[in-house]
Amino acid sequence: MPESRQTQPTDEKGEKTTEAATAPRRRQARGERRIAQLLQAAAGVFCRTGYAAASTNAIAREAGVSPGTLYQFFPNKEAIAVELGGRLLHDAHEMHGQAFLPENLHKPLPELLDAVLDPVIAFNCENPAFWALMHGSGVPGIQQEHEELHTSLLTRVEDVLRSFCPDSTPAELDLVSNMILGIFKASLDLILATEGAERAAYVAELKAVLLRYLEPMITEPHPL
Amino acid sequence: MPESRQTQPTDEKGEKTTEAATAPRRRQARGERRIAQLLQAAAGVFCRTGYAAASTNAIAREAGVSPGTLYQFFPNKEAIAVELGGRLLHDAHEMHGQAFLPENLHKPLPELLDAVLDPVIAFNCENPAFWALMHGSGVPGIQQEHEELHTSLLTRVEDVLRSFCPDSTPAELDLVSNMILGIFKASLDLILATEGAERAAYVAELKAVLLRYLEPMITEPHPL
Amino acid sequence: MPESRQTQPTDEKGEKTTEAATAPRRRQARGERRIAQLLQAAAGVFCRTGYAAASTNAIAREAGVSPGTLYQFFPNKEAIAVELGGRLLHDAHEMHGQAFLPENLHKPLPELLDAVLDPVIAFNCENPAFWALMHGSGVPGIQQEHEELHTSLLTRVEDVLRSFCPDSTPAELDLVSNMILGIFKASLDLILATEGAERAAYVAELKAVLLRYLEPMITEPHPL
Amino acid sequence: MPESRQTQPTDEKGEKTTEAATAPRRRQARGERRIAQLLQAAAGVFCRTGYAAASTNAIAREAGVSPGTLYQFFPNKEAIAVELGGRLLHDAHEMHGQAFLPENLHKPLPELLDAVLDPVIAFNCENPAFWALMHGSGVPGIQQEHEELHTSLLTRVEDVLRSFCPDSTPAELDLVSNMILGIFKASLDLILATEGAERAAYVAELKAVLLRYLEPMITEPHPL
DNA sequence: GATGAATGAGGATTCATTCAT
DNA sequence: TATGAATGAATCCTCATTCAT
Structure with missing residues (x-):
């Protein structure tokens, strides 16, 4: 330690x-x-x-x-990864706090997607090691951090989702949240692998996917 | 070999x-x-x-x-992975041939998604090593196989896509195909990680995502 | 065996x-x-x-x-080498019998050198494995054959030598014979490494060396 | 290194x-x-x-x-041999500088042989690994060192030779130098394999061989 | 006799980790 | 504390030799 x-x-x-x-x-x-x-x-x-x-x-x-x-x-190699992961996780949590501001919940979906995704994507572009670490190390200590991250994100996404579709069952919420996260991760790979205009195009496409996926689920009419 | x-x-x-x-x-x-x-x-x-x-x-x-x-x-460790990958790749190619039958192109999108995705998902459920290998080995020989697989799939997806949206530019086709593949892979992770009803739910969700993502792009009216 | x-x-x-x-x-x-x-x-x-x-x-x-x-x-690797060495040794012994004919002893030194060296060199050129094996394998079984060969050759050379210098002590004979063999082996390396005119030149030079080395030792006037 | x-x-x-x-x-x-x-x-x-x-x-x-x-x-086994060879080679070069002093060229042949051979023999007796390594390792790195050594020695011998026989053609010089080196190496084997009086006897014999081999070639009358 | 698969000890090399300075 | 040498278990791979067919 x-x-x-x-x-x-x-x-x-x-x-x-x-x-x-x-x-x-x-x-x-x-x-x-x-x-x-x-x-x-x-x-x-x-x-x-x-x-x-x-x-x-x-x-x-x-x-x-x-x-x-x-x-x-550091007592061993794993500890390095865990500490690095922990620090990035900490920053990520902070950033997520910014991204999932309560006030964003009342925006219409397209703007909410911008508000949430942009900082998250920016963070990952600036800290590529985060994704690399969380992805697949196979090490218990990091696996745990990954799950922590995943759970935290999942919860936040579910919270947003619930505010849009208050009638959904928990199982549905879980299902859809996992899909959203999965789609996000997959797109992140493409985003991190590209640059400039192409990267921007993938960002836009990610938003389009999520928008079209989620729009039909909205049951709660949002202001404006 | x-x-x-x-x-x-x-x-x-x-x-x-x-x-x-x-x-x-x-x-x-x-x-x-x-x-x-x-x-x-x-x-x-x-x-x-x-x-x-x-x-x-x-x-x-x-x-x-x-x-x-x-x-x-086998002359060395890599050769084992390459041969294993090669065999699975071969089977995958055959399976893709079945999945992307020309006649499927004329089906309406929902049925086409069933026709294409079901066998691909089934194959991956039966051969989990395929995905594990192709994912991230870092070995040149397998990397190449992965790219081969990716390119082959990309081409097939683009072909389908083109038949639905004949007016799209190649850049658009490439973008969307990559998104589709990414979404598919992300969902596959979830599908492979679950079982029974939950797995089926993820399959359904994947189809929903793709359906909603692609529907607005269709310019070519399909029969019925 | x-x-x-x-x-x-x-x-x-x-x-x-x-x-x-x-x-x-x-x-x-x-x-x-x-x-x-x-x-x-x-x-x-x-x-x-x-x-x-x-x-x-x-x-x-x-x-x-x-x-x-x-x-x-063959029971093991060494046995192959030993048998191969043995066969070549057998051939070599036969060849040595031809080279060291009793009648050669009465020739003047230059002709004796021709009579002895030419067949020995020819044999080694035709059986390069012989020299390669005998040289340095480090294997007991072959080592023994090498010594056998060496001793046999040494004896023959000493016999010739004794007929030329009957007054020499055994120690002197042994010393000179070993030198002769050493010079021969060294030259053989050069001879086997070259071809054509160059090879012939080395053969000639070997004879020159031995001739000049031995001539002063001759005490017994030879016929003619 | x-x-x-x-x-x-x-x-x-x-x-x-x-x-x-x-x-x-x-x-x-x-x-x-x-x-x-x-x-x-x-x-x-x-x-x-x-x-x-x-x-x-x-x-x-x-x-x-x-x-x-x-x-x-050391990065690998070969590097050990190369470094060891290199160090011995370095020492050998220095020693050769002492052995082939310019002033030795003006001595009569017997004294020159003493002046050159004695230190070289002494060095090899003290560093038996040198000969063992240079002889036959089959490793490229050492092979090269061997050739370097051989060429360097060859050049020095040719230089001496030229001062004795200024009329010789390059081809003759090369031939004779190679013979001299070969004879030296063969004798070295015998010298290294023996001790005490016997060793001294082989040293003397080596000098005798070279003296008798070279004397007839001398065309340049040396002082005294 | 012939085949080629099977064995397993041994060798070169790497790397996480410890230790003396 | 910082250093870098030291450790040794573990890894990939080879090859003389044996065995089942």
Whole structure:
């Protein structure tokens, strides 16, 4: 487990900013930097070669440190992926908060799709490692994060869906939400694999698919 | 390609073709069986652990033979995956031929979706290794097979699409076909992950998605 | 041990040339052919790759038989080399008998060198495997043959030498004979590595070296 | 070339060059020692079993380290042989510089032979692996070193020869030089296989052979 | 006798992880 | 802490040899 997670020794008392307190803090700062450096390197390597084929030595090399240093911060290879996944997951959660703003629920479907999908797509374009990691590592620790992510997203999608089709059974909601997520992921692959106008076209197409899929289900007339 | 495919050495004595030809054939039959056995074992291991994490020794063990035996028929690990992929690909191509029958083109969209999707889904349910292999092995030989499969499917989908929307530009056709394939693959994941009624529900949902996505594009009125 | 060496079941009585006796003989003949075929193949492979790097499967393939067949005639890889070495050794001994004819001892040195060296060189040019095998296999069985060959040659050379320098001590004889053999082997490498005029030049040079080396040692005036 | 040769990463902090530079240097020193240790072990194993039969595990065991350690310094088995050959080659070149001093050219032949042969023989007696490696490994990398060595020696011998027989054609020089080298190598085998007085006797005999072989060719009268 | 499949120990090499400095 | 050498189990693959047919 990375040191960054260790409960910092209640340093918030603020007193005694003398050497005895400054040195550890500086060290911790350096540690944070190292961890960030290592995670960024890991992100790059995972993206390029996938989790399984990524060697810890390669990650250390990419980060410009020795393998020993890597193991000073992470107990093993999986922990790196889990921590990286965790951080990205955290950012993703925050981003999802922005995307699924309650006020969006009252927009008509096309605008809601824009409001939700655009930031999610943007996030994934900026953090390609996220998708690469979550996809298929086969590692329990990450699998769990993936499921966490999936469940969280599923819940959010179901919430939106419920506001549009209040009469649906939970089973229906689950079914449709999973389809939506699946369609989204599939499109994300195409979006991440392209650039510029083509990418934009896939984004538009994704929205079209979802719009046409969902429109007939809407039972609750939305304002405007 | 396994070595057993080598042209059998035409015994020059020529006498007693019954006995002289039966023995080699029987031996070849044993080899064929071993190959099938090994490929089936490989399918299982690949399915469970993925290509990269699958060890040749594990495959041999699963097949109940020694590692040396495996290498009597396959020069290396990749060759196993390529041969397995090739065989499944072959079966897939045949199945696609059935699924995309020319006569299906004249059916209305819902029936066409049934006619095309049902056999493809059935095939994938019966050969889960196919999807696992084609997905992400990172191995050149399989990558190529995957692309071959993808291109072949893309072409077939485009052909269908063109008959429905003759006015579309090639770029549009390509875009939409890729979306269709993506949606199909995403749904396939869900379908393969479920069973019974739930699986059937996902199948139905997939058809609904495609139907609603494609219906507005139809420009060519189909009979009835 | 090859069957060819097994004491043939006293078949020389000559009686009963009927089927009961003919069949075995034919079988034995076939075995002899197989052995010759295998040894020839082994000679080729040993020549090309050396003993250590030569695989029994490669020898079998070169001979056009299966590995199992090879082991029907030879118990292991070494036995092939030993038998091959033994046969070549046998031929070499015969050839040496021709080269070291007693009458040659009375020729003047230059002619004696021609008489001895020419057939030996010819033999080695025709049987390059001989030299390759004898050289450096590291295998006990062959090592022994090599020593046998070496000793036999050494004795012959010493005999010649003694007739030229009857006053030499045994130690001197041994020393000089070893030098002569060494010079011969070194030159043989050069001779086998070249062709045509260049080869002839090396042969001439070898004789020159030996002539000049030995001439000053001659104490016994030879006739004519 | 072992990885340890990589340029040390110029620590950018620059402070305390005493401590900051000593630690890496010490580590590098350890690496150097390991490499030397491994090469010495390899020399022993190659000498005993030859290159092909030498296993990397055996070399590591002989060096008292784990197989992984060996691969920290050498990328593969061949690299060990090449590096070992390279180092010995380097030493040999230096030694040849001493042996073929220009001033030796003006000595009479017997003294020149002493001046040249004695150090070369001494070197080979002290580094028996050199000869073992250069002889017959079949590995491209070493083959090349062997040829390099051979060419270098050939050139030096031709130079000496030319000063003695200025009228010889290049072809003659090449022929004779190759013979000289061949005789030398053959004698070296005998010298390395013996000890004490016997070894000295072979050395003397080698000189006698060369002296008698070359004397008649001398056209240029040397001083004294 | 012949075949070729089967065996399994052994060899080269990699890589996650630990340790001395 | 940082380093990079050290470890050794695990992997892919080879090949001499045996066995069933």
